[in-house]
Amino acid sequence: MKRYHLTTFGCQMNEHDSERMKGMLESLGYVEAPERDEAELILFNTCSIREAADSRFLTHLGEARKLKRERSEVVVGVGGCWAQSLKEEVFERFPFVDVAFGPGQVHMLAEFLTSDSLSAQGYFEFEGFTGHLPSRRTRPFQGWLQISVGCNCACSYCIVPSTRGREVSRPAGELVEEVAAMAADGVREVTLLGQNVNSYGRDLPRGEDGQRASFAGLLHKLDAVDGIERIRYTSPHPKDMREDVIRAHAELASVCEHIHLPLQSGSSRILKAMRRTYDRSRYLDRVAMIREHLPDVAISTDIIVGFPGESEEDFEQTLEVVEQVGYDSAFTFVFSPRRGTEAATITEDLVPHPVKSARMERLVELVQREARARSQRFVGRTLEVLVEGTSRNDPERLRGRTSHNKVVNFTGLAAPGELTDVRIDSATSQTLAGEELLRDRVTRALRASPNPPARAAR
Ligand code: SAH
Ligand code: SF4
Ligand code: F3S
Numbered sequence: 001m002k003r004y005h006l007t008t009f010g011c012q013m014n015e016h017d018s019e020r021m022k023g024m025l026e027s028l029g030y031v032e033a034p035e036r037d038e039a040e041l042i043l044f045n046t047c048s049i050r051e052a053a054d055s056r057f058l059t060h061l062g063e064a065r066k067l068k069r070e071r072s073e074v075v076v077g078v079g080g081c082w083a084q085s086l087k088e089e090v091f092e093r094f095p096f097v098d099v100a101f102g103p104g105q106v107h108m109l110a111e112f113l114t115s116d117s118l119s120a121q122g123y124f125e126f127e128g129f130t131g132h133l134p135s136r137r138t139r140p141f142q143g144w145l146q147i148s149v150g151c152n153c154a155c156s157y158c159i160v161p162s163t164r165g166r167e168v169s170r171p172a173g174e175l176v177e178e179v180a181a182m183a184a185d186g187v188r189e190v191t192l193l194g195q196n197v198n199s200y201g202r203d204l205p206r207g208e209d210g211q212r213a214s215f216a217g218l219l220h221k222l223d224a225v226d227g228i229e230r231i232r233y234t235s236p237h238p239k240d241m242r243e244d245v246i247r248a249h250a251e252l253a254s255v256c257e258h259i260h261l262p263l264q265s266g267s268s269r270i271l272k273a274m275r276r277t278y279d280r281s282r283y284l285d286r287v288a289m290i291r292e293h294l295p296d297v298a299i300s301t302d303i304i305v306g307f308p309g310e311s312e313e314d315f316e317q318t319l320e321v322v323e324q325v326g327y328d329s330a331f332t333f334v335f336s337p338r339r340g341t342e343a344a345t346i347t348e349d350l351v352p353h354p355v356k357s358a359r360m361e362r363l364v365e366l367v368q369r370e371a372r373a374r375s376q377r378f379v380g381r382t383l384e385v386l387v388e389g390t391s392r393n394d395p396e397r398l399r400g401r402t403s404h405n406k407v408v409n410f411t412g413l414a415a416p417g418e419l420t421d422v423r424i425d426s427a428t429s430q431t432l433a434g435e436e437l438l439r440d441r442v443t444r445a446l447r448a449s450p451n452p453p454a455r456a457a458r
Contacts, residue, residue, distance in 0.1 A: 004030045005039035009057055010047025012234060013164075013193050014080055016130065016144035017106055018045045021079070023134035024110050037067055041075050041113070046082035048159050050336035057082060065096050075099070075113075079106060081163035084124055085339060091120045099123075103164055104149065106130045126150065126165030131178065139388065141417035143187040147175060147218065151195035153237065155264075156275045156342040157304065157335060160195055169200050172213050176221050183227030188417060189386055190222070192233035198240040216244035223252040229419060230386060230403065231255050235262060235302075239277050241286045246293045258328075258405040259290060262302040266321030267314035270307050274343070280321060287325050296377075298328035298404035305363055306335040306356035308346040315359050322366055328374050328404065329430075330367045334360055371429035375406065378424045378432055385422045387414045402432070412436025 004025050008018040021043065022032065033039035042064045047053040061078070068074045077099040083090055084102030091097060098120055099112045105123035107130075112121050131146035150167040151160050179190055194200060201213030211217075215236075222231055231254045236245070238261055249255045261283075265271050268279035278286075290297060303318060322330070334356050337344035351359075385400035391409040392399065398412050400422070409431060414420040424434040 002030050002041060003033035003039045004041040004043060005033045005036045006043040006045065007036070007060055008045045009053060010045070010049065010081065012144065012191065013103075013146070013195075014045050014047060015138070016146055016193055017080070017103060019135045019137055019144065020130040020133040021045065021106055021109065022136040024106070025113075026136055027134050028110060028113060036063065040073060041077065042067065043077045043079065043109075046078060046080035048082040048085050048163060048338065050333065050338070052336070054082060061094065061097075065094070068096050077101070077109060077112075079103070079109065081159065084163040085159060087124050088122050091122065095120075102126070103130070104128055107133060129168075129170060131170060137187075139416070140186050141188045141386075142388075143179075143182040143190045145175060145179060145182075145190050145192050145222075146170070146194070147192045147197060147200050147233075148194035152199070153196060153277070154275050154342075156273065157307065157338065157344075159338040159341055162340050164195060167194075167196065167199065167203060169194075169202070169204050169213070171204060172201070172218055172221055175218065176225060179222050179225045179228060183225055186417070188228065188419070189230035189232065190228055192218075192222075192231065194233075195235070196237045196240065197233045198236040198242070198245055214244065215240075216242070216248045219245070219248040219252060219255055223248075223254045228254055232258065232405070234260050236260065238262065238283050238286050241290075243289060243293075246290055249297065250293050256405065257294065257296060257403045258298045258300065259294075260300045260302075261286065261290075263318075263321060263325075264302060264304050265307060265310070265314065266318035267310070268317075270310055270314050273309060274304075274307060280317065284321070284324065296404075298374075298406070299325060300329045300331075300405070301325070301327050302331045302333065303363065303367075304333050304335050305359045306351040308335070308343060308351065309349040310335075310351055310359075315363075319363065319366055322363070322370060326370050326374055327367065328406070329371050332360060332363050332367060368429040372427070375427035375429065375432065378402075378404075378406065379427050380424065382421050382423050382437060383408070383432075383434075384419055385410070387412075387416050387418050387420060389416050398436070406432050408432040408434060410434045410436055413438065 008014055046057050064076050075098045078097055079101045083100040090100040101108055101123040104126040107128050108123040148169040150165040152167045198215040200215040204213045206212055383402045385408050387400040391397035397409050400408050408422055410422045421437040422434045424432050426433045
């Protein structure tokens with residue numbers, strides 16, 4: 001039996017694609033090797049979103065080269081966004097790579113592995129969804145759903161449109177079927193994936209009723225699938241965040257109380273240079289609409305500091321928006337010029353490295369302060385938690401996530417995959433801590449039991 005080892009870098013779409021790669025490999029008879037040096041097939045699913053992602057991957061690729069020198073039968077395969085952005089150049093620069101493929105060509109890996117081809121092969125067309133391939137889920141009760149691939153936006157800093165191609169949505173009927181199958185297989189939480197999920201359906205033909213498929217419509221259809229308790233999605237684009245989607249959060253029990261709304265910058269001038277197609281006031285209008293319908297919802301965001309031309313004043317506007325919105329959490333990034341992007345060609349007014357770092361420090365400090373303050377609203381409340389496993393710091397405790405996407409460490413008895421009630425006793429900027437309500441748990445177990453002892457005793 002042949003063994004493979006796969007290392008995944010990058011975003012949730014890559015995690016999804018890797019689960020599909022594993023499913024496909026296992027259907028070909030491969031088994032997963034616990035360590036890279038035990039595998040005959042060494043695979044990487046790569047990311048190129050920032051320079052740091054590239055360099056981290058190159059260290060790993062160097063190790064694969066070494067292993068191949070020691071055992072010449074080893075096959076090295078590189079998939080994902082980094083491979084797509086370099087295409088055939090991969091083989092010139094890294095001649096020990098046997099197969100390279102982009103995110104739209106994962107299925108061709110099977111073709112390569114079952115052919116007799118000894119020469120290096122590259123597959124870089126944008127075609128096919130990885131969502132059509134068999135899957136091996138990391139956690140049996142959580143599933144990804146690829147609702148669309150690609151991105152039609154032109155954010156000037158971003159490499160993704162060139163690595164994932166134009167946006168293509170999958171038909172809703174197919175997605176409902178996939179989620180129903182997941183539910184039958186034990187999945188309770190599904191996360192819808194796309195680069196811009198809320199522009200879903202614009203490329204699909206109109207239905208028989210003459211209506212276009214919409215993201216809110218898809219949420220309604222998926223909420224109706226029995227057995228799915230939680231629906232999450234990432235990422236929406238603020239320009240497409242419409243009231244129907246916000247209402248879906250309020251109306252549909254399974255849609256989680258969390259919205260990720262990437263800001264990138266609080267300065268309209270910088271947003272324009274980033275080609276984000278909204279300005280500060282439009283973004284804040286969206287936040288106001290969200291808060292009006294969903295006063296308790298958690299809002300998270302992505303922010304870039306040090307975009308070319310960002311002045312102290314621009315940066316202070318970002319700080320102002322962060323303060324005004326009060327994010328529950330934020331991912332913060334230092335601008336990184338990416339090959340082939342418009343922003344990478346800007347040579348004037350670049351922000352010096354020490355200034356970027358100092359701004360990042362100020363931003364992170366504010367984000368944490370806001371997040372800490374926001375999470376205090378949960379203290380004293382009882383929240384439903386989906387148990388994911390044992391706590392990372394304390395094996396005696398459990399770890400799970402609330403609908404608000406807050407990690408909770410707690411004492412209790414529940415098993416991974418169960419939904420249970422936890423009383424929250426304390427909160428930091430990142431995590432909550434509490435105790436499972438065991439009395440409710442016992443009552444629930446008795447109710448669920450076909451032969452409740454109380455009745456049997458009667
Ligand atoms: N499609 C998603 C995610 C894109 S990548 C979206 O639009 O929200 C995730 C985040 O990485 C982006 O939101 C952005 O904040 C950051 N990012 C992308 N390109 C970057 C670059 N060149 N430098 C620094 N951060 C970047
Ligand atoms: Fe990149 Fe912008 Fe598309 Fe997100 S919306 S993937 S940031 S181009
Ligand atoms: Fe990275 Fe590609 Fe995702 S560049 S962040 S793996 S879409």
